[in-house]
Each structure stands twice: as C-alpha cells, then as structure tokens.
Amino acid sequence: MSAILGSPAPAATQESPGLWLLAWRRLRHDRVGMVSLVIVVFFLILMIASYAGLIASDWNKEKGVSYANPSFLAGAENLEAKSMEERRHAAKTPPVDLSDVDPLAPRYKEWRERAAKIAVTQVKRSETLPFGGDKWGRDVLKKTIKGSEVSIFVGLASALLATLIGTVLGAMAGYWGGKVNDFLEWFYNIFTSIPYILLILAFAAVATSTGKFGKGIVPIVLVLSLTGWTGIYRLIRAEYIKHSNREYVKAAQAIGASHGSRMFHHILPNVSHVALVQLSQYTVGFIKAEVILSFLGFGVPVDMVSWGTMLAEAQNELVIGKWWQLVAAGASMAVLVTAFSLLTDSLRDALDPKLK
Amino acid sequence: MSNPLLEVRDLDIRFRVDRNLPPFRAVNGISFDIPADSTVALVGESGSGKSVSAMSILGLLPENAIVAPESRVLYRPAGEGAGRDLLRAGAADMQAIRGKDISVIFQEPMTSLNPVFTVGEQIAEVLRLHMGLGLRQAQARAEALLHEVGIPDPKLRVNSYPHEMSGGQQQRVMIAMAIACEPKLLIADEPTTALDVTIQKQILDLIAALQQRHRMSVLFITHDLGVVGDIADRVVVMQDGEIREQGSVDAIFREPRHPYTKALLACRPRLDRRPRRLPVIDDFLKGEARVELGERPRGTSPEDEIILEVRNLDKTFFLKEGLFRKRAVPAVKGVSFRLPKGKTLGLVGESGSGKTTVGLTVMRLHEATGGEVLFEGRDLLALSDREMMAYRRRIQIIFQNPYASLNPRFTIGQILLEPMRIHGIGKDDRERVDMVLQLLRRVGLPDASFHKYPHEFSGGQRQRIAIARCLTMKPDVLICDESVSALDVSVQAQVLNLLQDLQDEYGLSYIFISHDLAVVKYISDRVMVMNEGRVVEMADSDEIYRHPQQEYTRRLLASIPQGLQRAKEME
Numbered sequence: 001m002s003a004i005l006g007s008p009a010p011a012a013t014q015e016s017p018g019l020w021l022l023a024w025r026r027l028r029h030d031r032v033g034m035v036s037l038v039i040v041v042f043f044l045i046l047m048i049a050s051y052a053g054l055i056a057s058d059w060n061k062e063k064g065v066s067y068a069n070p071s072f073l074a075g076a077e078n079l080e081a082k083s084m085e086e087r088r089h090a091a092k093t094p095p096v097d098l099s100d101v102d103p104l105a106p107r108y109k110e111w112r113e114r115a116a117k118i119a120v121t122q123v124k125r126s127e128t129l130p131f132g133g134d135k136w137g138r139d140v141l142k143k144t145i146k147g148s149e150v151s152i153f154v155g156l157a158s159a160l161l162a163t164l165i166g167t168v169l170g171a172m173a174g175y176w177g178g179k180v181n182d183f184l185e186w187f188y189n190i191f192t193s194i195p196y197i198l199l200i201l202a203f204a205a206v207a208t209s210t211g212k213f214g215k216g217i218v219p220i221v222l223v224l225s226l227t228g229w230t231g232i233y234r235l236i237r238a239e240y241i242k243h244s245n246r247e248y249v250k251a252a253q254a255i256g257a258s259h260g261s262r263m264f265h266h267i268l269p270n271v272s273h274v275a276l277v278q279l280s281q282y283t284v285g286f287i288k289a290e291v292i293l294s295f296l297g298f299g300v301p302v303d304m305v306s307w308g309t310m311l312a313e314a315q316n317e318l319v320i321g322k323w324w325q326l327v328a329a330g331a332s333m334a335v336l337v338t339a340f341s342l343l344t345d346s347l348r349d350a351l352d353p354k355l356k
Numbered sequence: 357m358s359n360p361l362l363e364v365r366d367l368d369i370r371f372r373v374d375r376n377l378p379p380f381r382a383v384n385g386i387s388f389d390i391p392a393d394s395t396v397a398l399v400g401e402s403g404s405g406k407s408v409s410a411m412s413i414l415g416l417l418p419e420n421a422i423v424a425p426e427s428r429v430l431y432r433p434a435g436e437g438a439g440r441d442l443l444r445a446g447a448a449d450m451q452a453i454r455g456k457d458i459s460v461i462f463q464e465p466m467t468s469l470n471p472v473f474t475v476g477e478q479i480a481e482v483l484r485l486h487m488g489l490g491l492r493q494a495q496a497r498a499e500a501l502l503h504e505v506g507i508p509d510p511k512l513r514v515n516s517y518p519h520e521m522s523g524g525q526q527q528r529v530m531i532a533m534a535i536a537c538e539p540k541l542l543i544a545d546e547p548t549t550a551l552d553v554t555i556q557k558q559i560l561d562l563i564a565a566l567q568q569r570h571r572m573s574v575l576f577i578t579h580d581l582g583v584v585g586d587i588a589d590r591v592v593v594m595q596d597g598e599i600r601e602q603g604s605v606d607a608i609f610r611e612p613r614h615p616y617t618k619a620l621l622a623c624r625p626r627l628d629r630r631p632r633r634l635p636v637i638d639d640f641l642k643g644e645a646r647v648e649l650g651e652r653p654r655g656t657s658p659e660d661e662i663i664l665e666v667r668n669l670d671k672t673f674f675l676k677e678g679l680f681r682k683r684a685v686p687a688v689k690g691v692s693f694r695l696p697k698g699k700t701l702g703l704v705g706e707s708g709s710g711k712t713t714v715g716l717t718v719m720r721l722h723e724a725t726g727g728e729v730l731f732e733g734r735d736l737l738a739l740s741d742r743e744m745m746a747y748r749r750r751i752q753i754i755f756q757n758p759y760a761s762l763n764p765r766f767t768i769g770q771i772l773l774e775p776m777r778i779h780g781i782g783k784d785d786r787e788r789v790d791m792v793l794q795l796l797r798r799v800g801l802p803d804a805s806f807h808k809y810p811h812e813f814s815g816g817q818r819q820r821i822a823i824a825r826c827l828t829m830k831p832d833v834l835i836c837d838e839s840v841s842a843l844d845v846s847v848q849a850q851v852l853n854l855l856q857d858l859q860d861e862y863g864l865s866y867i868f869i870s871h872d873l874a875v876v877k878y879i880s881d882r883v884m885v886m887n888e889g890r891v892v893e894m895a896d897s898d899e900i901y902r903h904p905q906q907e908y909t910r911r912l913l914a915s916i917p918q919g920l921q922r923a924k925e926m927e
Contacts, residue, residue, distance in 0.1 A: 018809065019765060029375075247761040250721055251822070255775035255829065256748040269765035 019273070019351070026350040033346025039339035043148060043332075050149045059142035059305065065125045067322050068133030070140075078127075080135075080320065132324035134313060143305050144328040150306035151333070154217055154224070155287035161225035162286075163279045166232030167268075173233070174240025175263050184233075192230050199227050200289070204298035217300055220293060224286050232278045239271040273351040280344040284337050291333060307333050360389035361540060361573050362413065362431055363439075368424035369408055369417065379422055382408045384597035390541065392434060395567055395574040397588035397605075399581055399620070401844035402815070405597040406577050410543050413442060413575075414460060415450040433457065433540050456486040459534040463546040465526035469518040475502070475529045476514035479536055486537045501532040506562060523707075524555035528562065535566055542567070543575045548583065552706040552871060557915035560587050579844060581620050582874075582917035585609060593617050615640040623849035625878030627901060627916070630654060633856065634849040634878075652856075654881045655896045660696030663865050664718070664751075664833055667692050669727035671710075671717050687713045689889040690727075695833065698859065700866040702880030702897060704873060704912065710889040711869045715835045718867070719751055720744060731833075749779045749829035756838035758818035762810040768796075768821055769806040775828050795824045799854060816847030823854065827862075835867045840875060852879060873916050877901055885909050 017025070027033050050056045065081035131141040173184040191199075200223060207219035243249060244267065252266045293299040294308025302309075307329040314326035365387045370379035383405040390396045400406040411417055413429055423443055431453070432439030442450070454460075462468045470478060479501055480494035489497060495514070502510035505528040518526055527547060534542055544563060548556040564587050567574050576588060584591055585605060592602040593616065601614040612618045619640035632652045671688040688710040695701050703711040716722045718729050720736060729736040736747055755761040762771055772792040773785070782788040793803050799820040810818055819839060826834055836855070840848045852875065858864055870876050876883060877897055884894040885908065893906045904910045 018767075247755045247757060248763040250716075251753070251755060251761045251825070252763070252774075253721055254719060254748070254753050255825070256745055256778050257774070266763055270763070 019269075023273075023347075023350040027346055030346045030350065032342055033350070036339040036343035036346065039335065040343055043152060043336050043339075046145055047149050047152045050145050051153075056142040056145040059138060059146040061139075062137040063126060063139055064129040064133035064137040065127060066133070066135055066137050067317070067320075068125075068127060068129045068137055070132040070324055071128045071130050073132075074128045080322075081127075131328055132322070134325055135317070140310075140325050140328050143310060143325075144307070144332055147305045147307045147310055147329060148332060148336075150217055150300055150304055151287055151290055151308070152336070154221055154290040154300075154306070155283045158221045158224035158228065158286045158290075159279050159282035161221065162228040162282055163232055163275055165225065166229035166278075167236050167275050169229065170233040170236030171240050171263050171268070174237040175244050175259075175267070177241070177244075181237075184237075188230055188233060191227075196227065200224070200293065201296075201298065203227055204293060208298060216304070220290060220299055223293075224289055228282060228286065228289075232275065232282070235274055235278060236271060239274055240267060243267045243270055277344060277348045277351065280340065280347060284340045284344070287333065287337060287340075359392075359432055359434075361392040361433065362390040362429065362575075364388050364390075364409070364413070365428040365430070366424070367409060367412060367427045367429065369405070369412055369427070370422045370424075371418075372420040372422065382421075382597055383412075385424075386594070386597070386599045388592050388599065388602055390573050390575055391590075392540075392573055393567075393571045394589040395564070395576055395587055396590045396592060397576045397578060397584040398592050398594060399578060399584055400594035401579055401846060403596070404594040406594050407545055409594075410460075410545055410575060410577055413541075413543065414454055414458060415442060415445065416454075431457070431541075452486075455482055455539075456537045457539055458541045458543065459537070459539040460543040460545065461527070461530050461534050461547045463549050465523060465530045465550070466518070468530055469526060471518055474515050474517055475521070475532075476516075479514075479529070479533050482533050482536045497536070498532075501536055502529070504535075504566075505529070505532045506558075507532075522555075523551055524558065527551060527555075527559055531559075531562065531566070535570060535572075538570060539572060541573045541575065543577070545577045546579070547576075549578070549580075553873065554706060554911060554915045556583070557917075560917075563587065580917070581845075582624065586917055593620070620845060623846050625849075625852065625874045627874055627877055630878055633853050636849045636853070637846040654700075655898065656696050656699055656882050660699065662694045663697040663732065664695040664867075665693075665728075665730040666714075666718060667728045667730070669714065669717060669729065670725040671713050671722060672725045687889055688717065691886075691889075691891055692727075693884055693891070693894065695865050695867060696881070697832075697865055698863040699881040700859070700868050700879055702876035702883040703867060703869040703886060704871065704876050704883060705886035706871060706912075708888075709886040711886050712837055713889075714886070715753065715837050715867060715869050719753055719835060721753070745779075749775070749781075750831050751833045751835065752826035752829060752831040753835040753837060754819070754822050754826060754839040757842055758815050758822055759810075759842075761822055762818055764810055767807050767809055768801075771810075771821065772796075772825055772828055775825060779829060781829065791828070792824075795827055798827070799824045800850075814847070815843050816851060819843060819847075819851050820854065823851075823858070827858070830862075831864070833865045833867065835869070837869045838871070839868075841870060841872060848875070855879065873901075873912060885912065 027037070046055075065078065066084050067078060067080045069076050069078055125137055129137075129139045129141070131139070131144070134140060134143065169184055173181040203223040203226060204220070207223050240263075244262075249262055249266055252262050257266065290299060290306060291308035291311060294306050295312045297312070299308050300306045310325050310329035314323075314329070317323070317325055366385050367383050367387070368381075368385045369383040370381045372379050386405075386409065388396070398406045398409065408417070408421075412421075412423065412427075417423070427443055429442040430439040431442050440449075442453070445453070469475070473481075476495060476498045479498035480489075480491070483489045483494040483497055484491070487494075499510045499514050502513060507513050507525060507528055513521070513525075518529070521529065531547075542563075547563070548559050551559060560583065563574060563576075566572075574587075576584070578584060588605050590602065591605050591608040593600045593608070593614065595616050600616045601608065601612065608617060609621070612621055616637065619635065619637040622635045622640070623637065625634060630652050632650055669688055669691045670686070673685045673687055674682040675685055676682060691710075691714055693701065703714065705711045713722060717724045718736075724737050727737070731747060731751065734747075736744065736751075739747065766774075769789070769792060772795065773788055776782050776788045776791070777785075782791055789806075793806065796803060796805055801817060801820055801824075805813070805817075805821075810821070813821065822839075839855075840851050843851060855866065856879065859866065866879070868876060868879055880897045882894065883897045883900045885892040885900070885906070887908050892908050893900060893904065895905075900909065901913065904913055
C-alpha cells in the first residue's frame with residue numbers, strides 16, 4: 001500500500017492542525033490582516049481598560065476651560081473661554097450694600113465663618129488639553145476613549161446577538177425545511193419588506209419611550225440585533241440546506257445521531273466560518289448604526305458618551321470653529337471600521353483559501 | 357507513420373503549492389508520440405499526471421504550473437514540415453488551434469455544456485468561430501453533426517437545452533462539438549467515467565467509429581484498462597508522473613513487462629474467476645507476482661439462515677409542482693428479497709434504477725411508502741424512532757464518496773468514538789479509545805490516524821475509516837452503496853479484500869450496491885438486477901452471469917468492456 005499511498009509521516013503522533021489553526025497560520029502571513037488585527041485588538045484593549053476604570057474614568061470632570069484648545073494649538077484664540085471668564089469675574093463684584101434693610105444682616109458673619117470652615121478649592125482650569133476640550137471643558141481625548149467603550153460594546157454585543165438569532169433560525173429553516181422553513185421564510189419576508197432605517201427607528205422609539213427593554217445601552221443592543229439578524233439567517237439557511245443533504249450528515253443519521261446533534265454538532269462546525277465572517281461584518285455595521293442612532297437622538301442616554309453623541313455635539317461646535325471633537329470621534333471610528341473591514345476580508349481568505 | 361502528429365518530449369510540469377514548499381512535481385519528464393490516424397490511451401490512477409499532461413498539450417494548465425524549459429510538445433500536422441511547439445505558442449495561436457485542430461471532451465458533460473443555450477446554438481458557435489460559417493449554414497451543419505453522433509431526430513433536438521437530454525446524449529453533443537471542425541487530434545479526458553455501462557459502451561463505439569471515419573488521432577485518457585482494450589492502438593501507462601510502460605495494445609495486454617502494468621491488469625476482479633483474495637499492487641512491486649490462493653466458493657442454498665427479508669418494498673418521491681400540486685415519482689416498486697446470514701447480495705442496475713433507494717429505505721434513511729423490512733422477524737418500518745435506535749447500529753451503510761461521508765471538521769478519533777458514545781458501547785472513553793485503535797489497526801491504518809482529519813487521507817484510506825466507523829457498532833448487516841466505485845482499481849482491490857476478510861471474520865452480511873458488474877460478480881453470492889425500480893432478475897451470481905434469463909440482464913452483461921477478457925484469454 002505504501003508504494004501508492006505514501007507511508008504516513010513517522011512524527012505524526014501529535015495532533016493535526018484543525019481548521020482554525022490552519023486559518024490562523026494563513027492569517028499570520030497576511031500583512032494587511034495582521035496590521036488590522038493589531039489595530040482592532042488595540043481598540044478592544046482600550047475599551048476593556050476604560051470599562052475597568054483604568055483609563056479615562058474621569059472623562060466627566062471639567063478639567064479645562066470651555067472649548068480648551070488642543071495642546072498643539074496652544075496659541076489660538078479662545079473667545080468662548082474668555083467670555084465665560086469675564087462673566088465669572090462680573091459675578092464676583094460685591095452687590096449693593098443692603099445691610100440696613102436686610103433683616104438677616106446680623107447673621108451674615110456667622111454664616112461666613114461657617115462657610116470658611118468648608119474648604120473650597122478653586123481648580124485652576126487649564127488653557128489647553130491634549131486633544132482639546134468640549135463646551136464644558138471636558139477632555140475630548142478621554143471622551144473619545146470612553147466613547148469607544150459604548151460604541152464597540154454596542155457593535156460587538158449586537159453583532160453577537162444578531163448572529164446567534166440568525167444562526168439558530170437559519171439552522172432550523174435549512175435543516176428542517178418544510179413547514180418550519182415556510183413559517184420562518186414568511187417571518188423573514190415580512191421583516192425585510194419594511195425599510196431598514198424605519199424599522200430601526202420604530203423599534204428605538206418603542207424601546208426608549210416605554211423603557212421596557214431596560215436602561216442604558218441594553219435597548220440599543222436589542223434594537224440593532226432584533227432588526228439585523230436577517231442577512232445571516234439567509235446565509236446560514238442556504239448553507240444548512242446544502243449541508244443537510246451531504247453524505248456525512250446521512251452517515252451521522254445512520255449511526256443514530258439525534259437531530260440536535262446533527263444540526264449543531266455535525267453541521268455547525270462546517271458552516272461556522274460563514275457565521276464568523278458575518279459576525280465581523282455585522283460588528284462594523286452596528287458600530288456605524290449606533291453612531292447614527294445616537295446622532296439622531298435615539299441612542300445612548302445623556303449621561304453616557306459614545307462616538308455618536310460626540311458627533312451630534314460637534315454639529316453645533318463646527319459653526320464656531322471647534323473641530324476637534326468631530327475629528328477625534330470621526331477618525332477613531334474610521335480607523336476602527338476600516339481595520340475591522342480589512343480584517344474581515346483577511347479572515348474570509350484565511351478560512352476559505354479556495355476563494356483566493 | 358514516420359512522422360507522428362504530436363511528439364511529447366521530456367515533459368516536466370510542477371505546481372507551486374505553497375511558498376515554503378518546493379514545487380510539487382506532477383509530471384516527471386515523460387515522452388510519447390501520438391501517430392496520425394490512431395488512438396493512444398493514457399492510462400493511470402488518480403494523481404498519475406495523465407490529465408495534467410493532456411491539458412499541457414492544449415495550453416490549459418492552471419496559473420501555478422511551471423513547465424520546465426527542456427519540455428517540448430511538437431504538433432506536426434500533415435503538410436507542415438517543421439511542426440510547432442505548443443508549449444511556446446502565443447495565446448492567439450493556441451486560441452486558433454484549440455477547438456479547430458485539437459479539441460477536447462471532458463468527463464462531466466453536464467457541467468461542460470452551457471445550460472442557457474440550446475445544443476444547436478452551442479455547436480453552431482464553434483463552427484462560426486473557427487470555420488467562419490454563416491448562421492444558416494452553421495445550423496444545418498449542427499444538425500448533420502447531431503445525426504452523425506447518433507442523436508435521434510436531430511432536426512428537433514437541435515433546439516433542445518442540455519437539461520432536456522440524458523447524460524449519454526449530452527456526452528454525444530460534446531463529441532459533436534469536438535469533431536465539428538474536423539480536428540486532427542481529439543483529446544478525450546475520461547469521457548465515459550460518469551456514464552452507465554451500457555451508455556459507456558455506446559460512447560466508446562461512437563468514438564472508435566468517428567476516429568476511423570475522420571482519420572483523426574485520439575488521445576484517450578482513462579483510469580480503466582478495461583476500456584482501453586476496446587478502443588486503443590497504443591497504450592501509455594503512467595504512475596506518479598512517470599511513464600511505466602508504453603507499447604501497442606496487444607503487447608501491453610499480452611506481455612506486460614512492468615510490474616505496475618501487470619498489477620493493474622490483475623487487480624481488477626474478473627468475470628471468469630474468483631480468487632480468495634485479489635492481488636494488489638504491492639504483491640507485484642515486491643515481485644511476488646504469483647499469488648495463487650485458490651477459488652472462493654460463492655452462492656446460496658435454501659437452508660441458509662435469513663437475517664433480513666424485504667417484502668414488496670415501495671418508495672415514491674413527491675415533487676412539488678406549482679403551489680399546491682405534487683407529482684409522484686415512484687423510485688422503487690414492489691421489491692422483495694432475502695439476505696442470508698453471512699452472505700452477500702449484489703444489487704446491480706444503471707443509474708435511476710432505484711438500487712440506492714432500496715439501500716437507504718431498508719435503513720430508514722428514507723421513509724418507505726409501503727412494504728415490510730423484516731430483521732430477525734421484526735418489521736423495521738413499523739418501529740417508532742425510539743425502538744429503531746436499537747436496530748440502527750445493527751444495519752450500517754458505507755457510502756460511495758469517501759470524500760463526502762466523513763465530517764471534515766472531526767478528527768478520525770471523534771468520528772469513530774461518536775457512534776460508540778451514542779449506543780453506549782464500551783464502559784468509558786478509555787475503553788472506547790482502545791477499541792478504536794484496534795479497529796484502525798484492523799482496517800490497516802496506523803494509530804497516528806486517531807488525531808488526524810479526513811482531508812489528510814487518500815480515498816482508499818478514507819473508505820477504510822468509513823468501514824471502521826460501521827464496525828464500531830458491530831453491525832450484522834452492512835450496506836455498501838457503490839462503496840468502491842470512486843476508488844482507483846488498485847485501491848479497490850484492497851478495499852474488496854478487506855470487506856471479504858471482515859465477512860469471514862465477523863460473519864457480516866452485505867448488500868453490495870454497484871453499477872460495476874465485474875465487482876458485483878466477484879463479491880456476491882446472489883445478484884439482483886434492477887431496472888426502473890423493479891427487480892428484473894435474481895439468481896446466484898455464477899448462474900446469472902452464465903445463463904442470464906432476461907433480455908435486460910443480457911444487455912448489461914454485453915456492455916462490460918471486453919479489454920480485460922481479452923487479456924485473460926491469453927493467459
């Protein structure tokens with residue numbers, strides 16, 4: 001036999017590389033893919049660090065003067081800060097003396113003494129911040145980092161949820177066919193017949209007005225994933241239709257594997273690369289969608305910051321020439337989204353080398 | 357004959373596979389001639405480099421191919437003295453040569469024809485491109501060509517779409533396109549592999565007739581030496597990118613010199629004899645050419661204990677038509693048979709005869725429409741899914757395509773452990789792993805296979821894994837659904853030997869489904885011939901081959917390629 005088949009390598013006792021290891025090896029040779037991966041991982045680390053409170057936990061502190069200049073533009077004139085300063089000085093001039101008519105006048109001294117015991121430290125607001133400040137003098141750089149937390153989390157979480165919904169429904173429709181497939185196809189068709197943006201806005205309006213979906217960023221994750229599962233549903237369904245007729249699935253049936261085992265143990269690993277590539281694409285899409293929603297005011301609540309809310313604020317600032325908030329949020333999003341998209345492409349190539 | 361039409365000299369082709377690996381050498385400096393007005397057969401098993409050699413003649417190599425500088429393919433049609441080197445011809449030159457001087461027929465007619473054009477349009481296109489015919493003329497010529505390749509009613513069929521024709525007719529259309537411009541050389545790349553035996557015979561006859569009528573040369577590529585005997589003048593035997601032997605067809609069949617050729621000739625099962633074991637290539641390469649092991653008795657007797665009895669099995673498929681209507685397509689009609697314990701029942705028939713459906717329905721992989729399947733007296737078709745579980749493991753199936761029947765994401769260990777876990781065979785995983793390793797050794801695979809994935813194995817090895825998977829459940833009945841059809845002849849012999857050994861060892865009963873009559877004859881005790889869902893004839897295997905009762909059976913037997921017979925008669 002060995003003459004034709006070739007004897008197996010003698011040192012082959014260790015485990016053979018599976019699909020994911022092979023894909024990783026191919027990805028490592030892809031320069032663009034690796035650079036994108038590093039960028040994406042960098043953003044993820046930022047996000048986790050900010051969530052854990054290691055960095056940017058004081059993003060809400062008003063550290064600088066209003067619209068503080070970025071450090072690299074230290075000399076630029078800041079009319080807004082000046083006018084605020086003038087107003088504050090104006091407020092400090094003593095009012096007209098009313099002590100003869102004021103019945104409370106004898107107590108003033110006591111109150112002043114009491115007030116003196118409470119230490120009031122007047123923070124010296126800095127003129128410049130690393131990447132400028134917003135209207136309240138908050139650090140735009142820290143805001144951007146904190147904003148990445150919400151934006152990326154929303155993107156990832158809703159993509160995961162949408163992929164989960166789409167995969168389970170797609171697996172059911174593709175595997176069972178017949179009535180289950182008919183029902184899910186109807187459901188899918190109704191869903192996709194409504195314009196996507198309107199659907200999102202309708203869901204968002206319900207979620208924010210009734211508050212039934214929870215608070216904070218939970219409703220927005222739900223809105224995005226409940227509207228976004230349709231694409232992956234179709235793909236996974238098609239894959240399942242293809243695979244459920246393959247002989248290895250028939251062989252699994254012949255050895256007595258249950259339906260659930262065939263669906264998720266046998267077929268799922270064979271279509272998981274499709275799901276992964278979709279997941280990655282969805283993440284990009286949902287990061288952008290969150291930005292749009294927040295920009296339109298359906299997004300995250302006011303006490304949080306996301307790239308979307310920053311862009312919304314930047315609308316008014318641009319008129320008075322304060323561009324740094326726009327650039328910070330816009331550039332971070334552009335870099336992350338581009339890197340993620342390139343990573344998706346490389347991932348697809350790595351997982352399916354035949355496509356190349 | 358002094359000047360061959362095509363001279364292949366020192367052809368050396370490598371493929372760049374991976375940056376880190378040296379290029380894979382597919383063809384290793386081969387030389388052969390194709391004389392004018394003759395048929396040369398290029399024979400070899402998969403991976404021998406035969407198709408790659410042919411594609412290099414046409415300039416149709418994939419982009420990662422490297423052709424060594426000393427390689428030459430000289431094309432020298434009569435009247436042109438010097439000849440041209442096709443490996444160095446420009447793209448435009450090759451475009452003009454392809455289809456006109458040298459044309460090709462591929463294995464799969466279904467994928468080679470464009471489904472959105474009628475066959476007439478497709479033939480006419482070739483004529484208009486290369487012969488400069490007008491629309492009307494081309495149409496008329498297309499009709500004449502369809503008539504020539506034996507398609508009935510060419511006036512009508514010229515307007516048919518490919519899907520309206522059978523596989524054999526599609527291959528005829530491909531041949532019509534190939535000979536449309538009166539080529540000097542026709543390259544036929546496994547043109548009959550995808551077809552039934554009876555159709556294969558017709559196509560072979562057609563190619564032979566056309567070759568003589570048009571006085572062209574044919575390069576016939578095949579893995580089946582049997583086919584070659586019918587059609588070729590010269591034979592080139594390839595293995596691992598090298599030519600092992602070449603010569604006239606008589607010399608190759610009568611006095612094969614190279615052990616590999618001898619092995620190829622010997623390891624095909626034959627109709628007249630049934631050795632205990634089939635010789636395999638290794639026997640010959642080691643020089644033990646004479647392995648006389650005596651005849652194996654086959655046949656059934658009325659006293660045999662019956663393990664499985666099928667009565668009036670019916671299976672009808674329903675196709676959706678429009679929104680609400682369904683069309684009934686009966687696939688199996690009233691099939692009855694008995695399988696004696698420890699024996700083999702062969703199921704033969706052409707594609708569409710319902711033989712595979714019988715196998716799947718008996719196992720309840722399809723729901724039967726009617727009938728009974730009695731296993732030790734219990735009707736399997738009447739059992740609930742839960743009750744069926746106990747019987748599931750006792751009837752197992754080995755599928756045709758070893759590339760599709762193993763889950764590509766599972767290691768061999770996982771594949772073999774799973775059925776044991778489902779049926780609770782073995783106390784714990786430690787014991788199961790031990791059993792798996794024993795089975796792997798039993799089917800001739802090393803222990804290291806346990807952690808490997810299916811794609812790391814060859815077709816024959818994968819089929820062994822599929823067999824091992826069935827054996828984990830210690831079945832009583834094994835259904836082999838075309839289990840050796842996709843394998844090379846030498847590997848086929850090994851798998852057939854393994855199946856025989858296992859039957860001797862465990863007393864397994866087989867239902868052996870195949871379109872290959874020689875293989876069925878070799879391994880079966882009893883043979884059932886099916887056509888259009890019905891049993892045509894059933895008898896002991898020697899009986900049915902010696903004295904076929906039915907016209908259909910006779911026709912099937914007559915279409916077995918005669919090349920091998922010829923070789924045997926000479927011994």
